[in-house]
Every structure is written in C-alpha cells, then in structure tokens.
Amino acid sequence: MxxxxxxxxxxxxxxxxxxxxxxxxxxxxxxxxxxxxxxxxxxxxxxxxxxxxxxxxxxxxxxxxxxxxxxxxxxxxxxxxxxxxxxxxxxxxxxxxxxxxxxxxxxxxxxxxxxxxxxxxxxxxxxxxxxTRQVAQDHIEYFRSMTTAKTSQAYANLTKREKQIMYLLGHGASNVQIADELVVTENTVKTHLHNIFKKINAKNRLQALLWANNNIALEERY
The missing domain is CATH 3.40.50.2300 (Response regulator)
Structure with missing residues (x-):
C-alpha cells in the first residue's frame, strides 16, 4: 500500500x-x-x-x-x-x-x-x-429508485470505453472483472477509472456510482 x-x-x-x-x-x-x-x-x-x-x-x-x-x-x-x-x-x-x-x-x-x-x-x-455482485446491484437499484436523473453533458463527454466501464462499475464489477470483460489489463482499467473520476470530479468508485445516479438517465445506465 x-x-x-x-x-x-x-x-x-x-x-x-x-x-x-x-x-x-x-x-x-x-x-x-x-x-x-x-x-x-x-x-x-x-x-x-x-x-x-x-x-x-x-x-x-x-x-x-x-x-x-x-x-x-x-x-x-x-x-x-x-x-x-x-x-x-x-x-x-x-x-x-x-x-x-x-x-x-x-x-x-x-x-x-x-x-x-x-x-x-x-x-x-x-x-x-x-x-458481492448481488449486493452491489441491489444497493444501486435501491438508491436509483429514490431518484430520477437526466443524462448530463459530463456523461456525454465520456468516451465509449469510459461509458462501458461506468456500465460495468454500476453492476458491481471489480477492476479485475472489468478487465476480463473488456479484454484489457487491470492497469488499463485503473487508467480509465482515473480519467473518469477526473472528468466527473469523483474521488473513488462510491462517489462515481452516486454521481451516476444523479447524472445518467436510467435507460442509459443499465
């Protein structure tokens, strides 16, 4: 560490x-x-x-x-x-x-x-x-049901790959699972996450998920 x-x-x-x-x-x-x-x-x-x-x-x-x-x-x-x-x-x-x-x-x-x-x-x-993936998904489903959001310009400014990573992140995938799904290295995933966090002003995965709930319309999020 x-x-x-x-x-x-x-x-x-x-x-x-x-x-x-x-x-x-x-x-x-x-x-x-x-x-x-x-x-x-x-x-x-x-x-x-x-x-x-x-x-x-x-x-x-x-x-x-x-x-x-x-x-x-x-x-x-x-x-x-x-x-x-x-x-x-x-x-x-x-x-x-x-x-x-x-x-x-x-x-x-x-x-x-x-x-x-x-x-x-x-x-x-x-x-x-x-x-666990199930708890993460249930957690997101619970809190997204409490809010309705329209897609912000900040999300539109993400690249296609960054949007894919946000999608997998929203389904509770770890860095390793995201890397396996996208057939890239874990370091590549970390680099993309760093860029995403910078663009949406988030410090970690939790803040990114909360940001998604408020800035991405449901039909684009899942």
Whole structure:
C-alpha cells in the first residue's frame, strides 16, 4: 500500500477479549490507524468534538437497532461522512438489511478468513468497494429508485470505453472483472477509472456510482 494516505479507522464493537484479539490482528494487518470503541465510548468522543474515522468498521452482531440509532446520531454530529464497512455478517442477511448504512463500501462475512479481510480492506482503501455482485446491484437499484436523473453533458463527454466501464462499475464489477470483460489489463482499467473520476470530479468508485445516479438517465445506465 505504498504511496497511499494513512486513514483513521474506527472499529465499533463490544469491548471483549475476542474483539481485542481481533483489533490487535487488524492493527498488524493494515497500515492504518485503528481505534476500537463501543457505542458509549463513540458517543462520548463525538460529544467532545472528536470526529469519526475516515472509515467505520462495524461488528455486525454487536449493532442492534438501538445501537444503530445511536451510531447514526454520532455520525450526524461528527459531520465527516465516514465510509462504512461491515464484518461478521451472515450470508443470510438480505441486501435490504444492509441499506441502513448509507455510505456502505464493504461487507465481510462470518466465513471470510483474515486474508480475505485484509485483501478486501486494501482494495477499499484504494477506493474500490468490496461487495458481492448481488449486493452491489441491489444497493444501486435501491438508491436509483429514490431518484430520477437526466443524462448530463459530463456523461456525454465520456468516451465509449469510459461509458462501458461506468456500465460495468454500476453492476458491481471489480477492476479485475472489468478487465476480463473488456479484454484489457487491470492497469488499463485503473487508467480509465482515473480519467473518469477526473472528468466527473469523483474521488473513488462510491462517489462515481452516486454521481451516476444523479447524472445518467436510467435507460442509459443499465
């Protein structure tokens, strides 16, 4: 993860022996600053003016409805639009259940091992999303149903290949999957994404997807 900024990661979980062991592994496995807190500690920190981390990592089984509501209060008070990652999620969890997180960029499941987690987190810190294709598609379908958009001139200014990549991006494809689909290298995909982000003033894949929802008509998007 050379030449990458160092991010602040808030790990929201019950403070227990198991979570402390996981937190120690997390600190060793990623080159970013990790702070583990429970919901009470989070609320206290935010009340003192401490912002949420750049990323918030949730232990899915720790957050019940009450804690989630408290988290949302802390998020609004913090005002820094942290990106959200879920761990320890059941494979049976519906996509609709995950829509409670508006800035969701990654979901990791109970049967994922630590190497999968670290690999996924690295991709997320590089600006990608780590969602199954189905969850990504459901996520986009849900939020696009809430808005109607006309195609902007900025989208019309994209090249044919850039529009193809935006289409695949909108269907939850990773860089590797896009490269395979278009029969190009992953580096070529990254170059195209860099150019797309520059043209639409987006910093990462999530912002690009949100931009698409507001700037591309549905009939052209899917």
């Amino acid at each position: 050379a030449n990458q900024p160092t991010y602040e990661v808030t790990f929201l979980s019950e403070v227990s022996l198991q979570s402390r062991v996981f937190n120690d592994s997390l600190k060793k496995g990623i080159e970013h600053n990790v702070c583990m807190v429970d919901i009470e500690q989070l609320l206290e920190s935010v009340s003192l003016g401490v912002k949420l981390g750049d990323y918030v990592l949730f232990d899915y089984h720790y957050l019940d409805e009450s804690k989630l509501e408290q988290y949302n209060q802390a998020r609004l008070a913090s005002e820094n639009n942290a990106r959200e990652i879920i761990i320890n999620c059941s494979r049976e969890t519906s996509s609709e259940e995950l829509f409670k997180w508006r800035n969701l960029v990654g979901v990791f499941y109970l049967d994922d091992d630590m190497s999968t987690l670290f690999n996924g987190l690295e991709k997320i810190f590089e600006g990608e999303m780590w969602l």
